[in-house]
Amino acid sequence: MKKITDERLILKNLKNIRNAYAIQTIGILSILGYDWITRGSEVMYKSPLWFVFIVSTTALTLFSMNISVDHEVRKKAPKRSLIISIVIIALISMAIGIFVPFTGKSGPINGLIVGGIGFICILIPYIYIYYLRTKQQD
Template sequence: MKKIKDERLIVQNLKNIRVAFIIQTLGILSLLVYDGLQNGILHAYENPLWFIFILTAVVLGYLNLKISVDVYDNKRENLVPYYIIPLGSFLLGGVFTLIVTAGPDGNLQSGLLVGSVVGLVFFLTFTYGHYLVKKRNEE
């Protein structure tokens, strides 16, 4: 297969991939909704398609993060000092730990698990965003 060199064909190919991705995502979502209506919402969460749907959304979010950083026109943005990111993620994780622990079915173990996951996801996302903005400012 030859490599496409014409930019118009490259753009058209990307548009075709986008349409196929949208159709695939709508198909997965409709199967999950159908499964949830037939067997209950908890059964839909146990379906492996749910994991694929969530994983696809997370990957798409991280890929769009790089694009959203490049959209800004300001050449020199004031970056938040990096030490704020771990501090904020620790505080956010602590808040979620308290919320889950204080809930009706909450215990300390589940609270720590939810707080750790939320804090880690917050930390990784904002660290990556900080890195992209810093790299763009250096160029």
């Protein structure tokens, strides 16, 4: 097979892939919605389609971050942005950790665990953006 070099055909191919992804996502959400309505949320979360949906959405988000960083016009200081993000994430995680014990039967250990997991899960994309920005500056 020959590599396509015509930019119009490449753009059309990318639009076709985007449309196929949209149709696939709508189909997955429809099946998950049907499972949720007929059998409940526990069955829906145990479905392999749930895993496929979460992985594909995460991949799409990471790819979009790469495009967003490439599209940034002004040169941001990556280290300064990362430090500001870490401080804000830490404050949000501490607030979540403090409020979790007040929401019912949870104890302070659960608040610490939820706050820590939230901190790590939110921090990972910001570290990836930092990596992309430093890579772009080099």
